[in-house]
Amino acid sequence: MKTHYRVVVIGGGIVGTSILYHLTRKGWTDIALIERAELTAGSTWHAAAGFHALNADPNVAALQTYTINLYREIEKESGQSVGMHMPGGYSIATSPQRWEWLQAESAIYETLGIGARLVTPEEIVAECPIVAPEGLLGGLFDPHEGAVDPHGTTHAFAIAARQRGADVVLRNRVLAIAPHPGGGWRLETEQGPVIAEHVVNAAGLWARRVGNMVGLDLPLTPMSHHYLITEDLPALLAMDHEMPCVTDLEGFTYLQQERKGVILGVYERDPRHWKVEGADWDYGMDLLPEDIDRIAPELSIGFERFPCLQDAGIRKWVNGAFTFTPDGNPLVGPVPGLKHFWSACGCMSGFSQGGAIGLVIANWMVDGDPGMDIFGMDVARYGAFASNDRYLRDTTAQFYRRRFVMAYPNEELPAGRPLKMTPSYDAQAAAGARFGVVWGTESPQYYATNEPDFVDPPSARRADCHRFVAAEVAATRSAAGLLDAGVYARYEVTGRGAAAWLDGLLANSLPTEGRVRLAPMLAPSGKLMGDLTVARLGPEQFWLVGSYYLQEWHQRWFHEHLPANAVASGSVQITNLSESWLAFSLSGPKSREILAALTRADVSTAALPFLGISRMDVGPTQAVVVRMSLTGELGYEITVPAAQQRALWQALMAAGTPQGMLPIGMRAQDSLRLEKAYGVWSLEFAPSYTPAMSGLDKFIAWDKGEFIGRAAALQQRGKTPDQQLVLLSIDSHDADVLGREPVFSAGERVGFVTSGTYGHHVKQSLALAYVDSACLAAGAKDLSVAIIGQPRPARWLRELPYDPKGTRLRA
Numbered sequence: 144m145k146t147h148y149r150v151v152v153i154g155g156g157i158v159g160t161s162i163l164y165h166l167t168r169k170g171w172t173d174i175a176l177i178e179r180a181e182l183t184a185g186s187t188w189h190a191a192a193g194f195h196a197l198n199a200d201p202n203v204a205a206l207q208t209y210t211i212n213l214y215r216e217i218e219k220e221s222g223q224s225v226g227m228h229m230p231g232g233y234s235i236a237t238s239p240q241r242w243e244w245l246q247a248e249s250a251i252y253e254t255l256g257i258g259a260r261l262v263t264p265e266e267i268v269a270e271c272p273i274v275a276p277e278g279l280l281g282g283l284f285d286p287h288e289g290a291v292d293p294h295g296t297t298h299a300f301a302i303a304a305r306q307r308g309a310d311v312v313l314r315n316r317v318l319a320i321a322p323h324p325g326g327g328w329r330l331e332t333e334q335g336p337v338i339a340e341h342v343v344n345a346a347g348l349w350a351r352r353v354g355n356m357v358g359l360d361l362p363l364t365p366m367s368h369h370y371l372i373t374e375d376l377p378a379l380l381a382m383d384h385e386m387p388c389v390t391d392l393e394g395f396t397y398l399q400q401e402r403k404g405v406i407l408g409v410y411e412r413d414p415r416h417w418k419v420e421g422a423d424w425d426y427g428m429d430l431l432p433e434d435i436d437r438i439a440p441e442l443s444i445g446f447e448r449f450p451c452l453q454d455a456g457i458r459k460w461v462n463g464a465f466t467f468t469p470d471g472n473p474l475v476g477p478v479p480g481l482k483h484f485w486s487a488c489g490c491m492s493g494f495s496q497g498g499a500i501g502l503v504i505a506n507w508m509v510d511g512d513p514g515m516d517i518f519g520m521d522v523a524r525y526g527a528f529a530s531n532d533r534y535l536r537d538t539t540a541q542f543y544r545r546r547f548v549m550a551y552p553n554e555e556l557p558a559g560r561p562l563k564m565t566p567s568y569d570a571q572a573a574a575g576a577r578f579g580v581v582w583g584t585e586s587p588q589y590y591a592t593n594e595p596d597f598v599d600p601p602s603a604r605r606a607d608c609h610r611f612v613a614a615e616v617a618a619t620r621s622a623a624g625l626l627d628a629g630v631y632a633r634y635e636v637t638g639r640g641a642a643a644w645l646d647g648l649l650a651n652s653l654p655t656e657g658r659v660r661l662a663p664m665l666a667p668s669g670k671l672m673g674d675l676t677v678a679r680l681g682p683e684q685f686w687l688v689g690s691y692y693l694q695e696w697h698q699r700w701f702h703e704h705l706p707a708n709a710v711a712s713g714s715v716q717i718t719n720l721s722e723s724w725l726a727f728s729l730s731g732p733k734s735r736e737i738l739a740a741l742t743r744a745d746v747s748t749a750a751l752p753f754l755g756i757s758r759m760d761v762g763p764t765q766a767v768v769v770r771m772s773l774t775g776e777l778g779y780e781i782t783v784p785a786a787q788q789r790a791l792w793q794a795l796m797a798a799g800t801p802q803g804m805l806p807i808g809m810r811a812q813d814s815l816r817l818e819k820a821y822g823v824w825s826l827e828f829a830p831s832y833t834p835a836m837s838g839l840d841k842f843i844a845w846d847k848g849e850f851i852g853r854a855a856a857l858q859q860r861g862k863t864p865d866q867q868l869v870l871l872s873i874d875s876h877d878a879d880v881l882g883r884e885p886v887f888s889a890g891e892r893v894g895f896v897t898s899g900t901y902g903h904h905v906k907q908s909l910a911l912a913y914v915d916s917a918c919l920a921a922g923a924k925d926l927s928v929a930i931i932g933q934p935r936p937a938r939w940l941r942e943l944p945y946d947p948k949g950t951r952l953r954a
């Protein structure tokens with residue numbers, strides 16, 4: 144081991160070795176992996192090591208496909224067998240709801256080009272003769288399902304990395320990590336100190352403890368997991384090819400062939416955490432004692448679905464631990480606030496995702512950009528709230544027991560809630576609010592007014608709450624709607640360097656004092672990094688407003704792009720106001736009247752025009768009022784110190800209710816924004832898309848001088864992008880799109896849906912979609928969109944269905 148490295152990766156599991164390999168592929172060889180014991184000594188050695196491409200997050204699904212495609216390559220390069228076998232796998236449905244859900248999923252996987260296909264019960268039983276046919280309705284076949292040898296695969300990555308120049312240091316625990324005075328990090332290890340420019344935490348079961356070494360508390364926890372391996376089965380002995388894998392979605396089990404027997408794994412409904420703080424340092428390559436009584440209910444369902452297992456000999460029980468995060472995806476990327484400290488942990492699916500994590504970390508470290516939209520696995524998607532032990536236990540247990548359970552679009556899951564509540568939470572609940580959760584904060588989805596016992600059954604079709612949403616949309620279009628906008632993030636940027644810094648960060652031109660602008664933010668690649676609004680409250684005082692759940696992500700970007708001299712001189716200060724200032728969005732034709740009744744300030748268009756901002760008293764509160772809305776109506780965003788938010792609610796409700804105003808939730812907001820084709824972050828706007836594709840290029844100030852991403856964006860300027868964001872109307876009377884459905888023209892796939900819902904005012908099922916420019920140029924004829932797997936005719940709406948000239952917004 145040398146005393147200095149450019150990168151030290153801590154942990155020799157499937158994830159750490161993949162990172163080491165990918166860094167060498169990018170040409171970085173002054174790097175080392177330091178492992179406490181032997182390679183694979185954490186979760187990796189006892190994994191069933193199954194893999195699949197399917198994932199609820201399409202970007203993660205694409206990365207899983209990358210991982211799978213890498214196995215043959217790495218085997219060839221290293222000369223080490225990875226023991227790969229890929230017979231494909233069936234996810235089976237035994238209830239009509241599940242079968243319908245699989246049909247919808249299948250259409251979405253078509254968008255991703257994964258090649259999964261729907262199959263009949265007959266095919267499943269013919270290919271997998273140990274499956275009982277009773278109750279089988281069909282399945283989804285994923286050709287990319289299989290398994291590898293965990294030991295061989297980990298060693299293959301390590302061998303290939305070594306061959307390319309990396310060091311692998313075994314039996315050397317990292318004991319402590321501290322910032323190095325000359326930059327980078329100093330690691331104390333059992334074999335002596337090491338200085339590294341970058342450190343990667345790939346410590347798996349110990350990752351929370353390794354995070355603690357630098358003052359981090361990562362939201363991950365180990366949980367125990369069982370599988371059994373049978374002796375040879377006569378049915379498999381009689382087969383001359385490998386049986387595909389089977390996941391019984393209602394049975395909580397997965398099964399894969401292991402020699403001439405099978406592995407049967409269980410996601411039980413009564414899961415157990417193990418060492419929430421991380422494994423003990425002296426934990427060896429040991430199994431946990433099996434707890435068969437606890438998993439017996441799910442095992443017995445498994446034994447009914449695979450009846451031959453009832454008489455099979457059990458060769459081995461495995462109960463091992465691996466780590467989970469609240470949403471089941473790993474924690475990857477640069478840790479906000481810790482320069483050159485990287486997270487690559489929380490990975491519950493190392494054999495589907497390990498390769499991709501290596502690719503992403505290497506791209507990000509070497510090129511400064513992960514190379515794709517990986518927000519679904521970004522360590523910056525969580526805030527500190529998620530690391531609370533109770534929150535972690537509740538959310539990870541919820542994820543574990545719902546591993547194969549389908550999630551419906553109108554379902555709000557209960558774990559870890561309520562955690563953060565705005566001051567008017569109780570008052571909103573009393574008014575009938577039904578809450579969803581955004582980044583730990585309760586947010587009204589709709590108001591079941593006067594129906595305290597209303598329950599919305601989970602459904603992939605139009606939900607029963609449709610009628611409440613319809614009333615909220617109608618009130619907003621005819622009178623006013625009051626939306627809790629507490630789930631927006633606000634950052635204040637002040638100081639003599641504030642304007643210059645923001646000018647280089649944002650692609651639009653900065654507003655003058657008292658004005659607001661829409662502010663696209665770009666990456667150096669010219670792709671989108673944000674869809675903020677920027678308000679100028681004073682010569683050196685700005686507010687940036689964006690999506691609430693992106694707080695860590697945005698701030699990491701801001702601080703990464705803050706010049707060292709601005710930090711040293713204090714000429715730019717960034718303060719996160721997201722929890723200390725809260726807003727309501729009041730919109731609709733009567734919103735001015737309602738606001739005017741609560742303030743002495745002049746709120747006429749002359750005094751407060753569209754995209755104007757002004758401080759004023761509103762009822763008993765001291766507010767900052769911006770004239771804008773996401774509903775397409777005349778509207779105001781009224782922001783107050785958090786402690787005054789409840790008083791603001793009371794004042795607005797008292798003034799608005801006699802005018803026909805209703806409190807509205809996020810579902811109504813969605814319907815209203817779709818009628819105006821307004822996109823939102825993560826759906827229409829995301830790091831995969833360019834300003835030209837998304838239409839945000841119209842806000843770019845090309846002539847203002849240098850800003851991040853300008854050079855790349857200029858190259859795209861004036862050129863027709865491959866795909867463009869358009870609004871579609873779909874002939875559908877009982878269901879709307881969920882997102883990611885493929886769009887067809889004359890039967891050929893020409894795009895995909897980003898989001899959609901029912902437009903209650905225009906009475907159409909609407910969807911925003913990225914569609915091939917060539918198809919649009921040819922008139923986008925004979926369009927269709929698969930809703931719950933069934934193609935439905937669609938039309939491109941070249942003109943907005945509601946207020947196309949935007950006169951209501953500017954009224």
Ligand SMILES: Cc1cc2nc3c(=O)[nH]c(=O)nc-3n(C[C@H](O)[C@H](O)[C@H](O)COP(=O)(O)OP(=O)(O)OC[C@H]3O[C@@H](n4cnc5c(N)ncnc54)[C@H](O)[C@@H]3O)c2cc1C
Pocket residue numbers: 153154155156157158159177178179180181182183184185186187188189190191192193194315316317318345346347348349350353368369370461462463464465487488489490491492493494495496
């Ligand atoms: C029973 C079971 C079945 C599973 N089945 C599957 C499956 O079918 N498919 C699938 O994809 N996944 C499966 N998994 C999960 C899979 O094992 C994990 O996703 C994967 O192993 C995680 O790899 P890792 O590299 O992140 O962590 P680990 O394998 O835990 O590796 C971390 C390494 O870091 C080292 N380390 C920790 N702290 C230090 C330190 N301070 N200094 C130096 N080194 C340190 C450890 O010794 C260890 O070797 C299963 C897991 C179990 C237990």
